[in-house]
Amino acid sequence: MSVTVQMVPVPRSPVIAYRDDGGLARTMGSVVAGQLPPLPPAIAGAFVSGVLIAVGVARSPTLSVFVPVVALLLAGPGSSHAHDGRLDWLVPPVLRLIEYGFTVAVAVAWSLPWPLAFALLGAILFHHYDLVQRMRQRVYPPRWLATAGLGWEGRMLVVALVGAMPVLVVLLTIYLWGVFLWESVTCWAAASGSAAAAGPADAGE
Amino acid sequence: MPDSAVVLPPGLNAVPHTAALILATTPAAGLTVTGPQAAKAPGKPDDGEPSPGPVALLARLAAQLGALPVARLHVIARDAGAPGHTRFTSATADPPAEPVTEARAAGTGATVSGTLADRGTVPDADAVAAELARGGRLRPHVITSSDLAADLREVAAVARADPGPLLVLPGDLVAHTEALARLADPAGPGTAALVGPAAGAGPLRVPVRVEDGHVAAAGNAFHEVTAANATFAGAFLVGRDDLAALAEVAEELAGLVEAGRLGRPPAAQAGELLLTGLVRSGVPVRAVPLGPLHARRIADRAAAEAELAGLAGVDEERARLEAAIKTDDGVFTRYAVSSWSGHLVRLAARAKLTPNAVTGISVGLAAIAAVWFSAGTRIGLLAGAAAFYLSFVLDCVDGQLARFTRRGTALGSWLDTICGRGKEFAAYAALAAGYGAVHGQDVWPLAIGAMLLLALRHAIGSAYADAFPPDRGGARRGPARSLTLPYDLDPYDGEAGGGRPRGRARRAPRLVWARRMVVLPIGERTAVICLVAPVFEARVTFLVLLAWGGVATLYMLAGRIVRSLRRAEG
Numbered sequence: 001m002s003v004t005v006q007m008v009p010v011p012r013s014p015v016i017a018y019r020d021d022g023g024l025a026r027t028m029g030s031v032v033a034g035q036l037p038p039l040p041p042a043i044a045g046a047f048v049s050g051v052l053i054a055v056g057v058a059r060s061p062t063l064s065v066f067v068p069v070v071a072l073l074l075a076g077p078g079s080s081h082a083h084d085g086r087l088d089w090l091v092p093p094v095l096r097l098i099e100y101g102f103t104v105a106v107a108v109a110w111s112l113p114w115p116l117a118f119a120l121l122g123a124i125l126f127h128h129y130d131l132v133q134r135m136r137q138r139v140y141p142p143r144w145l146a147t148a149g150l151g152w153e154g155r156m157l158v159v160a161l162v163g164a165m166p167v168l169v170v171l172l173t174i175y176l177w178g179v180f181l182w183e184s185v186t187c188w189a190a191a192s193g194s195a196a197a198a199g200p201a202d203a204g205e
Numbered sequence: 206m207p208d209s210a211v212v213l214p215p216g217l218n219a220v221p222h223t224a225a226l227i228l229a230t231t232p233a234a235g236l237t238v239t240g241p242q243a244a245k246a247p248g249k250p251d252d253g254e255p256s257p258g259p260v261a262l263l264a265r266l267a268a269q270l271g272a273l274p275v276a277r278l279h280v281i282a283r284d285a286g287a288p289g290h291t292r293f294t295s296a297t298a299d300p301p302a303e304p305v306t307e308a309r310a311a312g313t314g315a316t317v318s319g320t321l322a323d324r325g326t327v328p329d330a331d332a333v334a335a336e337l338a339r340g341g342r343l344r345p346h347v348i349t350s351s352d353l354a355a356d357l358r359e360v361a362a363v364a365r366a367d368p369g370p371l372l373v374l375p376g377d378l379v380a381h382t383e384a385l386a387r388l389a390d391p392a393g394p395g396t397a398a399l400v401g402p403a404a405g406a407g408p409l410r411v412p413v414r415v416e417d418g419h420v421a422a423a424g425n426a427f428h429e430v431t432a433a434n435a436t437f438a439g440a441f442l443v444g445r446d447d448l449a450a451l452a453e454v455a456e457e458l459a460g461l462v463e464a465g466r467l468g469r470p471p472a473a474q475a476g477e478l479l480l481t482g483l484v485r486s487g488v489p490v491r492a493v494p495l496g497p498l499h500a501r502r503i504a505d506r507a508a509a510e511a512e513l514a515g516l517a518g519v520d521e522e523r524a525r526l527e528a529a530i531k532t533d534d535g536v537f538t539r540y541a542v543s544s545w546s547g548h549l550v551r552l553a554a555r556a557k558l559t560p561n562a563v564t565g566i567s568v569g570l571a572a573i574a575a576v577w578f579s580a581g582t583r584i585g586l587l588a589g590a591a592a593f594y595l596s597f598v599l600d601c602v603d604g605q606l607a608r609f610t611r612r613g614t615a616l617g618s619w620l621d622t623i624c625g626r627g628k629e630f631a632a633y634a635a636l637a638a639g640y641g642a643v644h645g646q647d648v649w650p651l652a653i654g655a656m657l658l659l660a661l662r663h664a665i666g667s668a669y670a671d672a673f674p675p676d677r678g679g680a681r682r683g684p685a686r687s688l689t690l691p692y693d694l695d696p697y698d699g700e701a702g703g704g705r706p707r708g709r710a711r712r713a714p715r716l717v718w719a720r721r722m723v724v725l726p727i728g729e730r731t732a733v734i735c736l737v738a739p740v741f742e743a744r745v746t747f748l749v750l751l752a753w754g755g756v757a758t759l760y761m762l763a764g765r766i767v768r769s770l771r772r773a774e775g
Contacts, residue, residue, distance in 0.1 A: 014671035018664070086769050089672035093664040100657045114649030118634055121653060125630070125660045126623070132667040133622050137615040188616050 009143065014135040015083040018092035020128065022151015024072055029079030038078025039087055042094045045074035049098050058102070058109035061164050068156035071098050076153060096128065099152045106163035116169060123176035124155065130184050139191045141183070148179050222276035223389050223442070225343075225372040226363055229263060229282045230356060231473045233502075234376030235328030235336075237261040238509045262377060262509060263328075263336040269382045271342035273389050273611070275372065279363050281356055282333040282376075284349035333376070353472040357459035360479065364443070364452035371448060374440035375476050377409070379512040380500030383525045386611065388442050388493050397491035398423075398441035398480055399500055403434050409502035410436045411477045413492075414693075420490040422693045425477040427467040428485075431693040435492065438500040441480055447488045454482035457688060466689050487685040497524050526550060529608035535721050538728030541594075542601050549598070550605045560607040560617050564624055567599035571628035578632060578738070581639025586742065590735040593632055597731040600625055625727065630656050632734055633747075640743035651747035658754045659730075662761060669765045673772065725750075725757040 011017040021029070049067050057063040075095060083091060100121065107117035127149060134141055150158060155176070162168035229235075237259050270278060328336070330349045337345040348363070350356050364371060372389050380399075388399050398413075398420055406412045412433030414422040423437055424430035443451045458478050461467050470478060484490055499516050503509040529550065530543050553563055570592050577589030603621060607613035637652035722729055730750065737746045 015668055018668050018671070083672075086772065087766065089668040089769070090665075090766075092668045093661060096661055096664045100661070104653065104657070108650075114647060114653070115634065115638070118637075118649065118653055118656070121657065122630060125626070125656070128660060129623060129626055129663065130619075132663070132671075133619045135671060137618060139615060139619075188619055191615065 010138075010140055011135070013083055014132075015089050015092060016079075017135055017141075018128075018131060019079060019083075019095055020092070020131060020149075020152050021076075021079045021146065022149070022154035023147050024157075025076040025079045025151055025153045026146070028072065028076035029081075032077040032080065034080040034082060036077045036081060037085060037088075038075070038081045038083055038091045039085060039094075041078055042075040042091050045071040046094050046098050048074065049102060053102065053105045056109075058105040058160075058163070061161065064106060064109070064160040064163065065157065067102050068153055068160055071102075071156065072153040095152050099124070099156055102156050103159050106159050110163045110166075112163070112166055112169060116166065116173065120159075120169060120173040120176070123173055123180060126184075127176070127180040130180065137191075139188060141187070145179070145183055148183075149176070223274055223370050223372050224277040224279065224363075224367045225270050225275045225374065226279045226281070226360065227263070227266065227337075227345075227374055227376050228356065228360075228475050229280055229328060229333045229376030230350075230475065231375065231377045231502075231504075232327050233504055233509065234263055235332060236377075236503075236506055236509050238506055238513065260513065261336050261339065262379065262503075263333060264339040266374070266376065266378060267337045267339075267343055267345070268341050269380070269385055270372075272382055273386055275343065275389065277367065278337065278343040278345045279367070280333055280337060280345045280347045280376075281350055281359050282330040282347055283327045284330055284351060328376075353470060353475060354459040354462045356472065356475045357455045357462065357478070360475070361452040361455035361459070364448045364455065367448070369443065369445040369448045371443045371451070372440065373443065373476055373479065375409075375473075375502050377473075377502050377504070377509075378439045378500060379503050379509060379516065380438070380440070381498040381516055381519065381521050381524075383521050383528070384438070384495055384498040384500040385440065386525075387498075387528065388440055395444040395491060396442060396447045396483060396488055397444075397493045399438040399495060400435040400492045401438045401495045401500065403436060406433070406436045408471065409473065409504055410438070411474070413437045413480075415492040418492055420480070420484050420492050423477070423480040423484045423490075424693075425474045425481055426470050427478075427691055428481045428688075429692050435494075437477060437480060438495060439476060439502045440500065441476070441483075441490070443483070447483070450486055450488050451479065451483060454486050454688075455479060458482050461688060482688055485686045485688055496528075526605075526609055529605045535726040535728040536718055537732040538601065538726070541732070542598050542728065546598055546602050546605060549602045550609050553602060553606050554610055558606070560603040560610075560612060561614075561620055563599055563603040563606055564617070564620050567596045567603065568624050568628060570596035570599065571631060574628075575631045575635035578635035578743075579638045579642070581641075581643035581743075583739065585639060586739040589632075589635070590739045593628075594731065594735045596628060597728070597735075600628070600727075626659075629659075629727075629730065636734075636738060636743040636746060644742075646744075648744050648747055651744065651751065655747050655750040655754065658751060658758060662754065662758050665758070665761055665765065669769070673769070723757060723760055725753050729753075 019025075048070050052067050052070065057066060075091075075098070078091065081088070083089070103121060103124070104117065106112075107114075107120075131141065133139075149155075158172055159169075162172060227234075239259055267278065330347050334345055334347045337343075337347075348359050350359050360373070370389075372385075374385070384399060388397060400413060400415060400420070401410070403412070408426065411424045412430045413420050413424065413435050414430050414433050415435045420437075422430045422433075424433065458467075462470060462478075467478075480490070497519055498521070499512065499519060501512050503512050526547050530547055534543065574589045574592035574596060577585045577592060579585075580589075600621070603617070604613075607617055633652040633656055637647075637649045640646065640648045733749050733753070734746060737749055
C-alpha cells in the first residue's frame with residue numbers, strides 16, 4: 001500500500017483544533033468573521049441543551065433535532081474566533097459536554113443497546129484523543145477529516161435523526177470508526193515513516 | 206477559515222533538531238590523552254562512548270553529540286596565523302581575577318597554576334576540523350576567529366543563522382554522554398544550563414546561584430555571584446525562542462570586551478560570559494542538575510586523564526535508567542510499578558525490544574484481561590486484575606524504555622496514548638459485560654459515565670495545557686540587569702521580587718502526594734480497577750471511579766480557571 005503525505009495547513013491554535021468543528025459550524029463562523037466571543041454562547045448552548053434534554057425532547061425524532069440546532073446556532077459562530085481570551089480554553093470541554101450528553105440522552109430515550117452506545121461514543125472519543133496527540137506531535141489532520149468526521153454539530157444532528165433506528169446507529173458507528181481509525185493509522189504510519197527521529201514519548205499519561 | 210496560510214508536511218520537518226556549537230578555543234581542546242583502560246560493562250547500549258585507548262577530546266565530544274538528536278555541528282576555532290593567537294595565550298597566562306580561587310576539585314589534587322604543560326598550543330582550525338571529522342556522523346562547520354570578541358560575534362552569527370535549539374559547549378569538556386543528553390532533551394523547553402555541585406568552583410567551573418530550578422546569577426572572571434550555591438559545568442542549551450536574545454547578548458558582550466569594560470576576560474570563558482549575559486538579560490535559564498553524572502572543563506592533560514577515569518567510576522547506565530523512570534507520577538505508579546519496572550526496562554533493552562513492541566505486548570495482556578473480566582466470576586475478575594496490572598506495568602515500561610534507549614518517536618507516543626485509553630475503556634466494557642452476565646443487571650450506564658468523565662477531564666486538561674504552553678507563558682522572564690556591573694544583586698534584596706520563590710516548589714511532600722492522587726491519574730485508576738473489581742465487583746468499581754473522577758474534575762477545573770484568571774492579571 002502506498003501512502004501519500006499531503007501538505008496540511010497548520011491550525012491557528014490547538015484550542016481551535018480541539019473544538020472539532022464540522023462544515024456547518026465553520027460556515028456559521030465565517031459569517032461572523034471571528035467577531036463573536038466563543039465562550040458565553042457555548043455555555044448558553046450547553047445550558048439550553050441541558051434544559052431541552054431534561055424536558056425529554058430526546059424521545060421525539062423531530063423535537064430532538066432542536067438540541068443540535070440550538071447548540072449550533074449558539075456555539076457555531078464562535079468557531080472563527082481566535083480563542084485567545086483568558087478562559088476560551090473552556091470552549092472545547094463545553095462542546096464535548098454537549099455532544100456526549102446529548103448522545104447519551106438519545107441512547108437512553110430510544111433504549112439503544114448499551115454496548116452500541118459505548119461503541120459509538122468510543123469512536124468519537126478516539127477522534128478527540130487523536131486530535132490532541134496530533135496537535136502535540138504536529139501530525140496535523142487534513143482538512144477533509146473535519147468534514148468527513150461531521151464535526152460535533154454534524155454528529156449530533158445525525159444522532160438526533162437516526163436515534164430511533166438502531167440499524168442506522170450501527171452504520172453511523174461503523175462509519176465513524178472507519179473514518180477516524182483508517183485516516184489516523186495511515187497518516188501516522190506515513191508521518192513516522194518519514195521521520196527518522198522525533199520527540200520523546202510521554203508514557204502512562 | 207480557521208486555518209493560517211503556513212503549510213508544513215506532517216511529521217519530519219516539525220520535529221526540532223538540536224544544533225551544537227563547540228567553542229574549541231582553549232589549548233586543552235586539542236588534547237589527545239590516554240583513556241582509562243577500565244573494561245566496559247557488557248551489554249551496555251551504544252551511547253557514543255569511544256573505546257579505551259588514546260582519546261582526542263574533540264573527537265570524543267563529536268562522537269557523543271552524534272549519539273544525540275543533534276543535526277548540525279558548528280565549531281569556532283583559532284586561525285593559526287591570526288594575531289589573536291598569541292594574545293589568547295598571554296591572556297590565560299594570568300590567573301583570571303576570579304572570586305573563587307580554589308581551582309580544581311579536591312579529589313584530583315591539581316590546580317590551575319600547575320597546568321603549564323599544554324599551554325600555548327591552541328589547536329588551529331585545520332586540526333580541529335580533522336579531529337571532529339574523526340568523531341563520526343556529524344560534519345563540522347568550522348568557523349575561524351582570532352580573539353574573544355570575534356568569538357562572541359561568531360556566536361551571534363550562528364545564533365541568527367541556525368534555526369536552533371542551539372547547544373553551546375566548550376571543546377575542553379569531558380562529560381558523560383547522558384549529561385549532555387539531559388541538556389539536549391528536546392522535551393525540555395527553552396533555555397537550560399548544566400549545573401553541578403557548589404564545591405570545586407574555579408575558572409573553568411564558575412559559580413552560579415540557582416533559585417527554584419533556574420539560574421538566577423552566573424559568574425565569570427568579571428561578574429561576581431552572591432551566595433553561589435552551584436557551579437556551571439560549561440554546556441548550555443538555548444531554546445529557539447531565545448536565540449535572538451543570545452545573538453543580542455553575544456554582540457553586546459563583544460562590544461564590551463572590545464571597549465575593555467569587562468576587564469581582561471580570558472578567552473576560555475566565552476561560554477561563561479554568554480551564560481551571564483543570558484541570565485542578566487532576563488532569559489529564564491533552567492538549571493539541569495548533573496546528579497551523579499560528571500561534566501567538567503579540563504585545563505590540561507593530567508586533569509583530562511583524571512576526569513576520564515572519573516567518568517568510568519559512575520554507573521552511567523544506572524543513572525540513565527533512573528532518569529528514564531519518571532518519579533512525578535501518582536502514588537500507585539511510584540510504589541507499585543516504578544519500584545521494579547527498571548528491571549524490565551533493562552531486560553527489554555538487552556532483548557533489543559523496541560518501545561512499540563512492548564506496547565504491543567501490553568495491549569495483548571489487556572486483551573487477556575478483558576476476556577477474563579467479561580466472564581464476571583470471582584476467578585475471572587482476579588485473573589483479569591492480574592493481567593490488567595501487568596499490562597499497566599508494560600505501559601509504563603514502554604515510555605521508560607524509549608527514554609532509556611533514546612528511541613522515542615512521535616508514533617510511539619501516539620500509540621502509547623491511544624492504546625492506553627483503548628485498554629482502559631476495553632476493561633470498562635468487559636467489566637460491564639461480565640457484571641451483566643453474572644448478575645443480570647446493567648452497569649453499562651456507569652461504565653459509559655466513567656468513560657465520558659475521563660474524556661471530559663482529558664479535554665479540560667489538554668485544552669488548558671495547550672492554550673498556555675509552558676515555553677511561552679510558563680517561565681516568567683526575570684528582571685534585566687546591566688552587564689557592565691561586576692557585582693550581583695543580593696538574592697533576597699532584589700527588585701521585582703527577585704527573592705520570592707517562583708513557581709510552586711515549596712510544598713509539604715505529603716500535600717504534593719495528595720495533589721497528585723486527587724486528580725486520579727492513570728496509576729490510581731488502574732489500582733481502583735485491579736483492587737476494587739475482584740473484591741467488590743464491577744458496580745462498586747465504577748461508582749468509585751465516578752465519585753473520585755468527579756472530585757478530580759471539579760478540582761482540576763477550579764484550579765485551572767483560577768490560574769488562567771491570575772495569569773491574565775499579571
